[in-house]
Each structure stands twice: as structure tokens, then as C-alpha cells.
Amino acid sequence: MKTVTTVIIGAGQSGLAMSKHLADRSIDHVLLERGEVANAWRTERWDSLRLLTPNWQSRLPGYAYSGDDPDGYMAMPEVTGFLQSYADTISAPVQTGTTVTSVRQTDGGYNVGTNRGDWRCPTLVLANGACGVAAVPKVADGLPPSVRSMTPLQYRNPRELDTGTVLVVGASATGVQLAQEIQASGRQVILSVGEHVRLPRLYRGRDIKWWMDVTGVMDMHYHEVDDIRRARRVPSLQLVGTPERATLDINTLRDSGVEIVGRLAGLRDGEAMFSGSLGNQCTLADLKMNRLLDTIDEWVSANARNDEFEPPHRFEPTQVATAPRLGMDLADGGVKTVVWATGYRPDYSWLDVPVFDRKGRIRHDGGVVDAPGLYVMGLPFLRRRKSSFIDGAGDDARDLAAHLGASLHRPAA
Amino acid sequence: MTQTTAQTTDTTVNNGVNVEALLGAREALDAAPEAAQFKWRTTCEWVNGTHSRSTIGGFFGLGQEQSRGKFFTVEADHPEVFAAEDNAPTPVEIVLSGLASCLTAGVAAVAQHRGIQLHSVTATIEGDMDIQGILGIDEDVRNGFGTIRVNFDIKADASDEDIKALVAQSQKRSAVFDIVTNPTNVFVTVND
Ligand SMILES: Cc1cc2nc3c(=O)[nH]c(=O)nc-3n(C[C@H](O)[C@H](O)[C@H](O)COP(=O)(O)OP(=O)(O)OC[C@H]3O[C@@H](n4cnc5c(N)ncnc54)[C@H](O)[C@@H]3O)c2cc1C
Numbered sequence: 001m002k003t004v005t006t007v008i009i010g011a012g013q014s015g016l017a018m019s020k021h022l023a024d025r026s027i028d029h030v031l032l033e034r035g036e037v038a039n040a041w042r043t044e045r046w047d048s049l050r051l052l053t054p055n056w057q058s059r060l061p062g063y064a065y066s067g068d069d070p071d072g073y074m075a076m077p078e079v080t081g082f083l084q085s086y087a088d089t090i091s092a093p094v095q096t097g098t099t100v101t102s103v104r105q106t107d108g109g110y111n112v113g114t115n116r117g118d119w120r121c122p123t124l125v126l127a128n129g130a131c132g133v134a135a136v137p138k139v140a141d142g143l144p145p146s147v148r149s150m151t152p153l154q155y156r157n158p159r160e161l162d163t164g165t166v167l168v169v170g171a172s173a174t175g176v177q178l179a180q181e182i183q184a185s186g187r188q189v190i191l192s193v194g195e196h197v198r199l200p201r202l203y204r205g206r207d208i209k210w211w212m213d214v215t216g217v218m219d220m221h222y223h224e225v226d227d228i229r230r231a232r233r234v235p236s237l238q239l240v241g242t243p244e245r246a247t248l249d250i251n252t253l254r255d256s257g258v259e260i261v262g263r264l265a266g267l268r269d270g271e272a273m274f275s276g277s278l279g280n281q282c283t284l285a286d287l288k289m290n291r292l293l294d295t296i297d298e299w300v301s302a303n304a305r306n307d308e309f310e311p312p313h314r315f316e317p318t319q320v321a322t323a324p325r326l327g328m329d330l331a332d333g334g335v336k337t338v339v340w341a342t343g344y345r346p347d348y349s350w351l352d353v354p355v356f357d358r359k360g361r362i363r364h365d366g367g368v369v370d371a372p373g374l375y376v377m378g379l380p381f382l383r384r385r386k387s388s389f390i391d392g393a394g395d396d397a398r399d400l401a402a403h404l405g406a407s408l409h410r411p412a413a
Numbered sequence: 414m415t416q417t418t419a420q421t422t423d424t425t426v427n428n429g430v431n432v433e434a435l436l437g438a439r440e441a442l443d444a445a446p447e448a449a450q451f452k453w454r455t456t457c458e459w460v461n462g463t464h465s466r467s468t469i470g471g472f473f474g475l476g477q478e479q480s481r482g483k484f485f486t487v488e489a490d491h492p493e494v495f496a497a498e499d500n501a502p503t504p505v506e507i508v509l510s511g512l513a514s515c516l517t518a519g520v521a522a523v524a525q526h527r528g529i530q531l532h533s534v535t536a537t538i539e540g541d542m543d544i545q546g547i548l549g550i551d552e553d554v555r556n557g558f559g560t561i562r563v564n565f566d567i568k569a570d571a572s573d574e575d576i577k578a579l580v581a582q583s584q585k586r587s588a589v590f591d592i593v594t595n596p597t598n599v600f601v602t603v604n605d
Contacts, residue, residue, distance in 0.1 A: 262594070265594075265595040265596055266595075266596045268596075273595075273596050275594045275595050276593065276594035276595075277584070277590070277591075277594045277595075280581055280584040280585065280590075283577070283581045284581045284582075284585060287574065287577060287578045287581055290574065291574075291578075322560075323559070323560060358446070
């Protein structure tokens with residue numbers, strides 16, 4: 001059994017940013033990583049994926065994008081290269097090929113079991129990713145065996161799919177991106193749309209991510225929101241990073257031939273049932289987008305910077321068919337594949353510490369978990385709206401490293 | 414990403430909704446989800462022809478039977494074009510009323526929560542029905558509504574966008590909207 005002050009599970013941006021802040025505080029630590037640095041970006045993403053955050057926003061403590069295309073969007077090899085060179089630059093003590101299989105609480109700390117020996121530590125940071133498991137809804141149980149069920153963690157490219165119709169469930173970042181790519185491959189896509197967050201790629205000549213950054217929307221702290229539980233459940237943004245900097249929303253998908261239907265409400269006897277709430281889901285998203293654009297316009301005016309940007313304008317409301325289809329027999333409709341773009345959740349199956357709420361979510365206050373010396377990173381709105389983004393890892397790691405450092409000097413209770 | 418809307422309850426706004434009590438209930442029920450399990454009931458007696466009378470009294474909630482200490486009745490019948498006596502609205506009109514009432518109550522509650530004073534709210538609702546379905550003429554026609562349209566006319570101290578947001582949020586949180594837009598398992602039994 002090896003001993004160290006802090007074990008960090010996972011060497012993605014969260015674990016690496018924490019490593020940097022612990023090193024700055026001279027706290028000895030190790031990162032246990034089942035694959036290589038940036039394993040999730042290497043092995044769990046589809047082939048065509050690019051970041052939806054622009055290059056300039058790939059910022060980590062003491063490190064940032066330095067290429068000649070700050071407004072572009074990285075493809076996966078660039079992301080893994082970026083994180084690998086960060087790990088090299090900060091000399092992060094990563095032990096690769098090491099899978100954590102159990103975590104148990106002991107007197108004054110934790111026993112971390114791995115496939116390559118055990119570790120004992122007073123402090124432990126869970127940086128194993130918010131997206132380890134595809135969250136597939138209960139209705140999926142009703143899928144007939146003739147239809148192939150796929151999650152985004154398995155999907156690589158449309159060529160691996162049957163040529164028949166593809167039902168994509170979920171219209172957040174993953175769902176709209178996969179719907180677009182699969183439709184473009186010649187397969188008919190039906191996109192089932194529930195709650196979503198619509199955003200234009202560009203507004204008043206700037207990237208929407210630039211606006212959300214300068215106006216402070218991304219920096220918003222979890223103490224500042226009225227309903228943090230709700231804020232943590234808000235789905236990902238309907239955005240895609242392309243060289244054309246194109247907007248991707250329900251309107252563009254409809255124009256490209258994708259059939260838009262309501263939220264998948266049930267699957268029974270080979271029949272899919274879609275909710276009649278599609279109109280309101282789209283209205284809610286349009287209203288919310290316009291509130292953000294109002295915030296941006298107000299910020300520009302308040303800072304007297306109107307001359308620097310294109311004039312304010314609003315986008316076409318989402319057009320929904322007068323009578324979207326409410327149900328379909330999957331076999332009759334030629335549906336051969338269902339892709340569950342219904343979100344992700346973290347995998348804590350090996351964490352044997354009583355820190356879960358009744359829905360299996362980890363109980364924490366801004367990343368300080370409800371057990372001494374235990375921390376979590378990278379979850380949606382953990383401490384700030386940007387917490388789950390590459391750009392959010394640094395500030396959260398700084399705050400949590402400070403808390404962790406202080407806890408080491410506190411006499412044991 | 415969520416935009417924060419003004420969530421502070423303005424005490425000068427009064428739509429007759431006790432938002433503090435509702436928010437308190439939300440907190441309490443989050444801690445004790447068993448108490449959130451409700452059962453709603455009605456008992457319907459046949460009167461004559463297509464005329465019936467439902468009686469609504471107690472319900473179950475907050476972990477116990479809730480007696481209201483009174484009963485309501487809701488009657489239903491069919492109009493003369495259906496060769497009936499037209500003693501009361503049709504059940505489908507009662508469904509439409511239920512949807513309109515649920516959305517209207519939601520508008521009032523959300524407005525109170527967002528500090529918006531309402532002056533008037535009128536919901537007009539219309540449902541399309543092809544009665545070839547209920548008459549069994551065409552197997553491809555469903556019995557229920559094809560499309561339902563709801564129109565709100567709202568006078569309130571708020572911008573048009575804020576009023577639209579009230580109506581959208583009300584749909585998002587409406588039980589009857591969910592009931593009519595999503596499938597529900599219905600089990601019917603008969604006593605021996
Ligand atoms: C499809 C997709 C697109 C995204 N696009 C963007 C984007 O454009 N911009 C942006 O800022 N964010 C984006 N994100 C969000 C976020 O940046 C990523 O999810 C990112 O991978 C999170 O980094 P992380 O370090 O928190 O976790 P991860 O990158 O998931 O790293 C966790 C690490 O822990 C390791 N691990 C897990 N379990 C164990 C174990 N038991 N033992 C040992 N090691 C383990 C994994 O191998 C992995 O390397 C995207 C997310 C997804 C899913």
C-alpha cells in the first residue's frame with residue numbers, strides 16, 4: 001500500500017488543473033488514470049467532433065491556446081494534444097493505465113483500490129468526469145430487439161449505422177450534432193425534442209461564447225443563482241464548432257430534412273409516442289435565448305460599446321410543423337437505430353462512501369463533498385456556470401485546492 | 414445556462430396566490446418525497462341517458478387522507494345533435510375546461526412568483542375532433558382531439574416577452590397539459 005497526501009482520480013482537464021494547484025501549494029499527490037491523459041477525449045467521442053468552445057477559451061492554470069486560429073474549434077486530436085502538453089508542462093504525476101476499482105473510507109482518509117495496487121490518502125479528488133455513463137431514459141426498456149440502441153459514447157460515425165431511418169432522442173449539443181451528421185450521410189433522421197437551450201453561433205459579429213464570457217454569464221457563482229438544483233440540470237447548449245462558424249438549431253435541422261417530433265414519451269408494442277409539448281419546448285427555448293441576447297445588448301449599452309459591434313437583432317422563431325407526428329410504429333417507419341442523446345452522468349459505481357442523495361447524485365457544496373477530505377470536480381455548475389467546461393477547471397481547482405490545503409492543517413477531529 | 418429572472422416576490426403584487434406557502438411546500442417535499450404522493454379521486458353516477466354526475470370530495474396527500482368537509486359535483490351530458498338532453502357540458506368540454514383552468518392557475522402562480530401584477534387573464538380553448546373516430550366509422554381516426562389550441566389574452570404590468578414567458582412556464586409545470594400531451598396507463602376494473 002502506497003501513501004500520498006492527495007489522490008486525484010482522472011487525468012482530464014479537471015484532474016490536471018487540480019494537480020497544478022496542489023503542486024503550487026507543494027502538496028504531494030498522484031493522478032490515477034485508467035487510460036492516458038485526456039482519455040475521455042481520446043476514446044469516448046465521435047470521429048467528427050470538434051469543441052463547441054472556441055480555441056481562445058481553452059485556458060488552464062498557467063497555460064492557454066497559442067495557435068494562430070483563436071476563433072476556431074479544436075478537433076479531438078488537437079484537444080488531446082493540448083491536454084497532453086499541459087500535463088507535460090506542469091510535470092503532472094500521472095500514473096496511466098491505472099483503473100480505480102474501489103474507494104473505502106478509513107480512519108482519517110481513504111483506501112483507493114486499483115488494478116495496480118492500493119493507495120491510502122487523507123484527501124481524495126474525484127476528477128473522473130461528469131460524462132462517464134450515457135444517461136438512457138427508462139422508456140428505452142420498451143425498444144423492440146429489432147432496433148439497434150446506441151449511446152453517444154458508442155457512436156463513432158454514420159457509416160457504422162444501418163442505412164434505415166435513425167431516431168435521435170434529445171436535442172442538446174450531442175443530439176443536434178449527431179442528427180445533422182447522420183442526416184447528411186443520406187439516412188433519414190427523426191429528432192425527438194424535449195427541453196433544450198437554443199443559441200446562435202454568432203451574435204453581433206462575435207462568438208456567443210465570447211459574449212457569455214465577457215458579460216460574466218459563465219463566471220456566475222453557484223451562490224448567486226436562485227435555484228442551483230435547477231441550474232445544475234439545465235441541458236447542454238445547442239452549438240457546434242465548425243470552420244464556417246455555422247448556427248445549428250431546430251430550424252437548420254428542419255431545413256436539412258430532419259423530421260422534428262416531440263419528446264419521446266413512451267415506447268410500447270413497437271410504437272414510439274411523442275409528446276404534444278413540442279411547440280412549448282421551442283417557445284421556452286426561443287424566449288430563453290432572447291433573454292440572453294437582451295442581457296448582451298444591455299451589457300453593450302451599459303459599457304457604451306455599441307460602436308464596436310453590429311447592431312442588435314433577433315433570430316427567426318423556431319418553426320414547428322402544424323401537426324408534428326405524435327406516434328409511429330418503428331418497424332413501419334423503417335427505424336433501424338435509436339441514438340440516445342439524452343445526456344450523461346458520472347460513474348461512481350466504485351465509490352463505497354455514503355455521500356449520495358436518493359437519486360444517486362453526489363452530495364456536495366461547491367465540490368466539497370459531504371465526507372471529510374473528499375472533493376469532486378467537473379460537474380455541471382459545480383461552483384460556476386463554467387465548471388463543466390475546459391475553461392472552468394482552473395478557477396474551481398484553485399478554490400478547492402485552497403480548501404483542501406486548509407483541511408490538512410486542521411487538527412483531526 | 415439559465416438566465417435568472419427576478420425571483421424575489423414583490424409584496425406590492427397580489428394575484429391571490431400564496432407563493433411563499435408553495436415554495437415552502439417544495440422545500441419540505443424535496444426532503445420528504447413520500448409526502449408528495451397524492452391520489453385524486455372522483456365518483457361518477459349514471460343519471461339517465463348520457464347524463465351523469467361526478468362527486469368529488471376527499472383526496473390523499475401529505476401522507477394522509479384529506480377530507481375537504483364538503484363535496485363538489487360535476488355533471489356531464491351530450492348536446493341535442495347527439496340525440497341527448499343537453500343537461501350539462503360534454504366530458505370533452507370538461508377536459509378542455511380542466512386544461513384551461515390548470516394553465517390559468519399556473520399563469521397566476523408564476524406571475525406572483527415573478528412579481529408581475531395581473532389585471533385580467535382569459536384563456537380561450539378549442540379542440541378539433543373528427544367524430545368518425547368515436548362513431549367507429551373510420552379506424553384510422555382517433556377518438557380524442559386531433560389538435561387543441563389555447564389562446565391567452567392577458568393584461569398585466571409586464572412586457573409582451575415576460576407575459577409569453579409566463580404562459581410558457583405555466584405549460585411546463587401544468588399537470589393537465591402533461592396529461593393531454595403524454596400517454597398515461599389507464600387500468601379499468603369491474604366489480605363482480
Ligand atoms: C461530447 C462532449 C463534448 C464536449 N465539448 C466540450 C467543449 O466543446 N468545450 C468544453 O469546454 N467542454 C466540453 N465538454 C465538457 C467537458 O469539457 C468534457 O466532458 C471533459 O472531458 C471533462 O473533463 P474532466 O477532466 O472533468 O473529465 P474527463 O475528461 O472525463 O476525465 C476523467 C478522466 O478520468 C478517468 N477515469 C474515469 N474513471 C476512472 C477510474 N475508475 N479509474 C481511473 N481513471 C478513471 C478517465 O479515463 C478520464 O481520463 C464536452 C463533453 C462531451 C461529453
